[in-house]
Amino acid sequence: MKQKLIKKIFIIGLISSLAVLHLYSFVFTPITQRVILKNIYAPAVFSVYSKDNGMLYCQLYGVASASKDFKRDCQITPKAIKEMRHFAMNYVRNKIFLEQQYTIHYQNGWCFLQNGGNLFNEEIIKDGYGVVQYFDTSQPEIIEKLEILENLARSQKRGLWKEWNQEMECLKSTLRQIAQESQK
Numbered sequence: 001m002k003q004k005l006i007k008k009i010f011i012i013g014l015i016s017s018l019a020v021l022h023l024y025s026f027v028f029t030p031i032t033q034r035v036i037l038k039n040i041y042a043p044a045v046f047s048v049y050s051k052d053n054g055m056l057y058c059q060l061y062g063v064a065s066a067s068k069d070f071k072r073d074c075q076i077t078p079k080a081i082k083e084m085r086h087f088a089m090n091y092v093r094n095k096i097f098l099e100q101q102y103t104i105h106y107q108n109g110w111c112f113l114q115n116g117g118n119l120f121n122e123e124i125i126k127d128g129y130g131v132v133q134y135f136d137t138s139q140p141e142i143i144e145k146l147e148i149l150e151n152l153a154r155s156q157k158r159g160l161w162k163e164w165n166q167e168m169e170c171l172k173s174t175l176r177q178i179a180q181e182s183q184k
Helices: 002-027 078-095 120-126 140-155 165-182
Strands: 031-042 045-050 054-059 101-107 110-115
Touching: 031 078, 045 101, 078 120, 078 165, 110 120, 120 140, 140 165
Parallel strands: none
Antiparallel strands: 031 045, 031 101, 045 054, 054 110, 101 110
């Protein structure tokens, strides 16, 4: 009798631990590694080199910035997009450095770029050179924190919010609309 009870407890414990491990993979980024930053393609898009995996592509989770390919109904002129992208790229080049070692975490194909305690996904939003992107909302607590940082940057007119407030609002609303359409 005791042996059956112990066996049942063991099986329940085993199932519980597997369930916890399964949930863990959804909450935390499953792939973490040290990398060398190789290229900056756009303010939120990089390539990195990993000793174990070679060259990897990194698009920041929850972050979007002015893109030369941005074409929508709002009133952003090509000249404004070019200037916004220029300032955002300069910001990025002064904040993160090629051939520097970083920690990178991947979640659903998106990345989190970190140097020590500094998460670049948060810094670019907080400093006003990006807006929150909603294409993947699997990490709602991170999206919520990014929204708080974006509201702070907007209210304090940091970065691009200082000169291009309307354009940043347009970029944000357009990207949110695209994300909503793609989730339907």
